[in-house]
Amino acid sequence: MTIHIENLSVTFDGFRALKSVSIAVDKGESFGLVGESGSGKSTLLRAIAGLAPVSGGTIEVNGEALSGTRRSRAFRRAVQMVFQDPYASLHPRQTVDRQLLEPLAIHGIGDGERRILKALDEVGLGSSFRFRYPHQLSGGQRQRVAIARALIVEPEILLLDEPTSALDASVQAEVLNLLEEVRSRHGLTYIMVSHDLGVVTHMCSRLAVMRNGEVVEMLSAADLAGSRVVSDYTRRLMVASKGFSREAVPG
Amino acid sequence: MKPLLTVNKLSVTYPTRTGVIEAVRGISFELGRERLGIVGESGSGKSQTGRAIMGLTPPPGIVRADALSFSGVDLLKAGPATWRDMRGSRMAMILQDPKFSLNPVMTIGRQITETLRHHENVSKREARRRALEMLEAVQITDPERVFDLYPYEVSGGMGQRAMIAMMLVCGPELLIADEPTSALDVTVQLEVLGILDRLVRDNGMGLIFISHDLRLVSSFCDRVLVMYAGRIVEELATADLSKATHPYTRGLLDCTPKIGESRHPLPVLERQKEWAA
Numbered sequence: 001m002t003i004h005i006e007n008l009s010v011t012f013d014g015f016r017a018l019k020s021v022s023i024a025v026d027k028g029e030s031f032g033l034v035g036e037s038g039s040g041k042s043t044l045l046r047a048i049a050g051l052a053p054v055s056g057g058t059i060e061v062n063g064e065a066l067s068g069t070r071r072s073r074a075f076r077r078a079v080q081m082v083f084q085d086p087y088a089s090l091h092p093r094q095t096v097d098r099q100l101l102e103p104l105a106i107h108g109i110g111d112g113e114r115r116i117l118k119a120l121d122e123v124g125l126g127s128s129f130r131f132r133y134p135h136q137l138s139g140g141q142r143q144r145v146a147i148a149r150a151l152i153v154e155p156e157i158l159l160l161d162e163p164t165s166a167l168d169a170s171v172q173a174e175v176l177n178l179l180e181e182v183r184s185r186h187g188l189t190y191i192m193v194s195h196d197l198g199v200v201t202h203m204c205s206r207l208a209v210m211r212n213g214e215v216v217e218m219l220s221a222a223d224l225a226g227s228r229v230v231s232d233y234t235r236r237l238m239v240a241s242k243g244f245s246r247e248a249v250p251g
Numbered sequence: 252m253k254p255l256l257t258v259n260k261l262s263v264t265y266p267t268r269t270g271v272i273e274a275v276r277g278i279s280f281e282l283g284r285e286r287l288g289i290v291g292e293s294g295s296g297k298s299q300t301g302r303a304i305m306g307l308t309p310p311p312g313i314v315r316a317d318a319l320s321f322s323g324v325d326l327l328k329a330g331p332a333t334w335r336d337m338r339g340s341r342m343a344m345i346l347q348d349p350k351f352s353l354n355p356v357m358t359i360g361r362q363i364t365e366t367l368r369h370h371e372n373v374s375k376r377e378a379r380r381r382a383l384e385m386l387e388a389v390q391i392t393d394p395e396r397v398f399d400l401y402p403y404e405v406s407g408g409m410g411q412r413a414m415i416a417m418m419l420v421c422g423p424e425l426l427i428a429d430e431p432t433s434a435l436d437v438t439v440q441l442e443v444l445g446i447l448d449r450l451v452r453d454n455g456m457g458l459i460f461i462s463h464d465l466r467l468v469s470s471f472c473d474r475v476l477v478m479y480a481g482r483i484v485e486e487l488a489t490a491d492l493s494k495a496t497h498p499y500t501r502g503l504l505d506c507t508p509k510i511g512e513s514r515h516p517l518p519v520l521e522r523q524k525e526w527a528a
Binding site: 036037139168169170171172173174176177180181195197198199201202203224225226236237238239240241242243244245246 | 292293407436437438439440441444445448463464465466467469470471502503506507508509510511512514515516517518519520
C-alpha cells in the first residue's frame, strides 16, 4: 500500500474542510478524486503534501507515517505535485531552465544539464524551449513544463490537482496522453483531482466522489461507466456531465 | 421574417507594436429569435465577436463590417447615446464569472433596480417589485433576503442567477451569454442553464451562447458556429452535430474523454495551416 489515509480531518479556523476521510491507494495505481468546489478534494491532496492543517487521523505514504505538516527529505522527492493553473504555478521571471534547475538544487542532484534536456524531451518540448520565459509559452506548453519540473527529481507519486481544467479541450487531450505515457513508463502512482467525470474515468481505475468534506462514494471507473452507482449525488454528477437537456433540469 | 441581428463581414483588429492582430476575420451570420452557439478554443475570436456586437471592443481595437445591424439599428453608426439606450434594455450580455461582473460595493437589489430605473420611467417601489419578481423568476427562493445582499455574500451560482435577473429585467430582444456557466459547478451549471432556457423560450429572445464546450453548446442551442483563428469554419444545426465534416469540429468532438469509453491514447487534434487561411 503506497498511500494509506485513515479518518483524516482538516480544520481551518473552526471550519472542517475534511471530515474523517479514509482512502487507500496501491503502488502504481491511478486514483481519482471527484467533487464540486468546496468538497475538499484539493484539501485532501494538499494534506498529503503537508500543505493543510491536519487536525486528526493518519496519513501513511510508503510505510512512513506523516504527522502535521513536517515531511522528510525523501518524501519531498518522492511526492511531486502539479497544479491547475500553469500561469500561476511557474515563476514568471525565470526561464524554463531555471525552473527545472531549482528542484535539482534543492535535492542536491547533480548532472543538471543532462537531466533538464531529458525532462524536456520527455514532456515533448524540445531543447529550444529551454531558455524561454513562461510568457513565451502557450498554456499547454506551460503545463508540460510543470510536469517536467515534477518528473525531474524522479518521483514515485504525482499529486495532480485539476491538471487540465485550465486548458482547451484539444490541449487537454495532449496533456492527458502525456500523463498516461509517463505513468506507464515510470510506474508512477497518481492521485488526480478533477471536477470532470469524463477525465477521471479516462485516467483512473478507481475514484472517490467527495462532497462537503466527506467521501460519499468509492467506486471503480468501470462501475461508473456502467452506471452502477449507489449515491444520488454521484448520479446527479453523471447526469450533469452529459450536458444540458430539458428533462435533466429539476423544476 | 427579418433577422434580429445581421452580421456581415465583421472583423476586429488590434494594432500592436509588432503588427496588426486580426482577432476576428470577416465573419458573417444572421440571428433570428433562436439560440445560436458560437464555439471555439481560446484565441478563436468567439468572445471578440460577442463584444463587437455589444459595442464593447476595448481600445485600441477596431471593428469593421460591411453591415452590423440589430433590429433596424445600424450598430456601426451608433453613437454613445444610442448604445446607452440599447445596452441593458434591448440587448444584454452575461459574462463568465459573477465575482467580476457584478459591482462588489452595491447590493444585488440595487444593481437590478438601477438597470430598470435607467431605462424605464418607473417608481422606486415599482422597480423593487419588478426586481423581486425577476429574482423569483431565476429561482432564488428568498428574493427579499437576496435583494439586500452584496455579491460577496452569495455563492457563484446565486451570483450568476442575479446577473441573469439583472440582464433580463428590461426584457431584451437579444442576449449574449459569454461562457455563462463555465465558472460554476456542473450541477449548478445545469440549474442555471435551465433558468436561461426557460426565460429565453418564454420571452422569445434571440440568444448567442459563446462557449468553448462544443457538447454543452450543442445540447442547448439550435445552431452552432464553430470558430477557428477568427473565422467560422463550420456552421451546423445541432441535430447534425454527429455529421460535422470539418476536421477541426470532428477533432473537438473526439478529443474529450467521455464516461464509458476507453480510448488510450486520446485522439489529438492535428492543426492544419489551411484552416486558418
